[in-house]
Amino acid sequence: MISLNRTTFLTQMGVSGACSTSSATGRRHPVSLKVVSMDSNGRAGDRSGSVVVENSTMNEIAKAPSPVVEVEPKSTASSWAQDAYVDDSAAATEEQIMTPWSVSVASGYNLLRDPRHNKGLAFTEKERDAHYLRGLLPPAVVAQNLQVKKMLHNIRQYQVPLQKYMAMMDLQERNEKLFYNLLINHVEELLPVVYTPTVGEACQKYGSIFRQPQGLYISLKEKGRILEVLRNWPEKNIQVIVVTDGERILGLGDLGCQGMGIPVGKLSLYTALGGVFPSACLPVTIDVGTNNEELLNDEFYIGLRQKRATGQEYAELIDEFMTAVKQCYGEKLLIQFEDFANHNAFDLLAKYGATHLVFNDDIQGTASVVLAGLIAALKFVGGSLADHRFLFLGAGEAGTGIAELIALEISKQTNAPLEETRKNIWLVDSKGLIVSSRKDTLQHFKKPWAHEHKPIRKLIDAVKEIKPTVLIGTSGVGRTFTKEVVETMASINEKPIILSLSNPTSQSECTAEEAYKWSQGRAIFASGSPFDPVNYKGKTFVPGQANNAYIFPGLGLGLIMSGTIRVHDDMLLAASEALASQVTQDDYNKGLIYPPFTNIRKISAHIAASVAAKAYELGLATRHPQPKDLVKYAESCMYSPSYQNYR
Numbered sequence: 260m261i262s263l264n265r266t267t268f269l270t271q272m273g274v275s276g277a278c279s280t281s282s283a284t285g286r287r288h289p290v291s292l293k294v295v296s297m298d299s300n301g302r303a304g305d306r307s308g309s310v311v312v313e314n315s316t317m318n319e320i321a322k323a324p325s326p327v328v329e330v331e332p333k334s335t336a337s338s339w340a341q342d343a344y345v346d347d348s349a350a351a352t353e354e355q356i357m358t359p360w361s362v363s364v365a366s367g368y369n370l371l372r373d374p375r376h377n378k379g380l381a382f383t384e385k386e387r388d389a390h391y392l393r394g395l396l397p398p399a400v401v402a403q404n405l406q407v408k409k410m411l412h413n414i415r416q417y418q419v420p421l422q423k424y425m426a427m428m429d430l431q432e433r434n435e436k437l438f439y440n441l442l443i444n445h446v447e448e449l450l451p452v453v454y455t456p457t458v459g460e461a462c463q464k465y466g467s468i469f470r471q472p473q474g475l476y477i478s479l480k481e482k483g484r485i486l487e488v489l490r491n492w493p494e495k496n497i498q499v500i501v502v503t504d505g506e507r508i509l510g511l512g513d514l515g516c517q518g519m520g521i522p523v524g525k526l527s528l529y530t531a532l533g534g535v536f537p538s539a540c541l542p543v544t545i546d547v548g549t550n551n552e553e554l555l556n557d558e559f560y561i562g563l564r565q566k567r568a569t570g571q572e573y574a575e576l577i578d579e580f581m582t583a584v585k586q587c588y589g590e591k592l593l594i595q596f597e598d599f600a601n602h603n604a605f606d607l608l609a610k611y612g613a614t615h616l617v618f619n620d621d622i623q624g625t626a627s628v629v630l631a632g633l634i635a636a637l638k639f640v641g642g643s644l645a646d647h648r649f650l651f652l653g654a655g656e657a658g659t660g661i662a663e664l665i666a667l668e669i670s671k672q673t674n675a676p677l678e679e680t681r682k683n684i685w686l687v688d689s690k691g692l693i694v695s696s697r698k699d700t701l702q703h704f705k706k707p708w709a710h711e712h713k714p715i716r717k718l719i720d721a722v723k724e725i726k727p728t729v730l731i732g733t734s735g736v737g738r739t740f741t742k743e744v745v746e747t748m749a750s751i752n753e754k755p756i757i758l759s760l761s762n763p764t765s766q767s768e769c770t771a772e773e774a775y776k777w778s779q780g781r782a783i784f785a786s787g788s789p790f791d792p793v794n795y796k797g798k799t800f801v802p803g804q805a806n807n808a809y810i811f812p813g814l815g816l817g818l819i820m821s822g823t824i825r826v827h828d829d830m831l832l833a834a835s836e837a838l839a840s841q842v843t844q845d846d847y848n849k850g851l852i853y854p855p856f857t858n859i860r861k862i863s864a865h866i867a868a869s870v871a872a873k874a875y876e877l878g879l880a881t882r883h884p885q886p887k888d889l890v891k892y893a894e895s896c897m898y899s900p901s902y903q904n905y906r
């Protein structure tokens with residue numbers, strides 16, 4: 260049995276119009292949300308409580324009275340999306356995974372409560388008649404753009420960012436298309452609401468603001484039953500999972516189960532910025548406990564109240580998860596690891612990189628976005644990457660990930676061995692400069708950076724000694740780029756490149772204002788979380804946002820649309836080059852090394868096309884034939900947040 264998304268199934272079955280049917284009580288009433296689920300024996304049962312279809316087979320369901328059908332616009336996009344959803348040849352059979360098969364058919368009261376299909380006041384008169392909505396809505400019929408205007412107005416009324424976040428999450432749970440229309444069309448204003456910095460505060464307070472669950476929670480309680488848990492998710496055709504175990508949420512540390520805000524936020528960017536269909540996205544939090552005492556003692560904490568499981572217990576749960584999702588969703592499922600602590604992150608990437616389509620956003624996505632910024636920054640500082648010296652504060656996932664990709668790019672450009680190109684890159688961790696005398700005590704991911712040098716304890720001394728042209732903050736500790744550090748960078752360089760990557764804003768190594776003021780307006784500056792433009796001595800400086808959000812949506816789209824089965828470093832390099840190529844002269848004139856997020860869908864299409872092209876070149880793409888114009892193809896694949904007409 261193939262699995263279909265709701266719309267595809269209904270369209271293929273040729274069903275249209277609304278209908279009446281019998282409920283469990285025998286009362287005739289308009290079909291409301293009908294959710295038919297099948298057990299392993301092919302029997303269907305009710306999952307909504309509104310309509311029961313017992314002992315039905317697929318054919319019987321197909322013959323069932325006609326439900327509401329979305330009329331898909333005739334475009335390549337919808338055909339790609341539908342193809343993508345039905346193409347689960349690599350996935351396990353229904354019998355193997357015992358997944359209940361579900362079809363939702365919404366009308367009437369339940370249609371208004373189905374976020375994927377709800378249009379609120381935008382339902383037309385015809386739709387109100389056809390779908391049993393008469394009387395359930397006030398008389399006004401409004402266009403989607405007016406709804407967007409109203410929501411934006413309402414959100415702007417909130418002074419507290421967390422309230423804006425909650426309003427956005429409520430909207431996502433109420434009317435998905437309106438949520439995405441609003442986010443896509445006001446991305447610069449709303450990205451800081453659904454993403455960093457506000458999502459950080461939301462995770463810290465997730466328990467107390469918890470209303471409607473989002474995403475899938477897999478805790479130690481579900482050990483041995485993960486396949487069964489995946490079955491409870493209403494969508495079967497998942498193309499991308501963002502998963503965290505909550506141990507390193509932004510620079511805020513261990514937030515346990517409350518890290519869920521991150522996969523939810525990242526996946527909403529997959530859709531808004533990269534055009535991946537929301538129904539194909541699955542946010543997951545793996546809860547193995549938390550070592551955060553404050554949360555363990557918080558009466559509103561939503562996770563397991565125990566210390567983190569480690570070692571074999573941890574590994575077994577992750578392994579069961581990785582096996583189950585591949586079995587359920589197939590080999591082409593993209594799994595993005597997010598905000599794991601570094602003592603697990605590198606090992607998970609190495610282990611599953613060989614068997615799954617996995618990608619660590621903190622290590623690889625961050626590396627790709629920073630490399631893009633550095634390529635663009637060469638316009639200001641001249642030379643090639645090989646001419647520069649790099650110093651990092653922070654030698655974890657982000658720091659060593661970026662360092663390695665820079666070294667790889669230089670190695671490719673100069674044909675110098677990787678070991679050689681690493682020598683211009685220095686990292687400082689919490690114990691000081693990473694040098695060879697520390698090698699025996701270093702974690703494995705730091706060892707390649709242990710160069711010959713006398714030990715140096717403090718960042719400022721490392722800056723004076725190494726004389727970097729580029730200073731990158733990946734420490735997760737705010738205000739560590741002090742006045743002295745920035746001034747020293749400015750005394751060494753005409754145009755010092757300073758990137759404060761740590762999130763959220765409170766953890767940024769310095770603010771935009773500090774970077775410009777202390778460097779007398781000479782710094783090329785970008786930060787992980789957004790800062791407002793700064794006025795210094797009558798001139799306006801616009802800081803860029805060096806955040807992996809520029810990369811992962813386009814990278815993910817490129818992998819998905821080409822049916823790629825493994826991530827390769829060359830794809831990260833291709834993504835960097837594609838992003839850097841999107842910085843316009845106008846952006847350079849403003850001092851920017853990243854293009855504005857306003858054009859992000861176009862940028863993502865270019866990134867997706869470059870990644871897909873690389874995947875085809877490497878023989879890792881499985882979707883054939885290769886589309887002629889990959890940029891156009893990527894654009895045509897993207898989810899549209901405009902309402903569809905219901906017959």
Ligand SMILES: NC(=O)C1=CN([C@@H]2O[C@H](COP(=O)(O)OP(=O)(O)OC[C@H]3O[C@@H](n4cnc5c(N)ncnc54)[C@H](OP(=O)(O)O)[C@@H]3O)[C@@H](O)[C@H]2O)C=CC1
Binds near residue numbers: 687
């Ligand atoms: N802008 C972006 O797109 C991204 C930003 N980030 C941000 O980067 C930060 C770090 O993330 P990640 O690399 O995953 O975290 P890790 O925990 O893997 O690494 C943190 C590193 O910082 C070092 N460190 C901690 N405190 C200090 C200090 N006071 N002085 C010097 N070094 C210190 C640690 O040292 P030690 O090893 O000795 O413990 C470690 O090497 C986070 O704030 C995160 O939000 C992450 C990914 C993407």
Ligand SMILES: CC(=O)C(=O)O
Binds near residue numbers: 455510620621806
């Ligand atoms: C942006 C991001 O992934 C982080 O701060 O962890």
Ligand SMILES: [Mg+2]
Binds near residue numbers: 509597620621
């Ligand atoms: Mg992250």
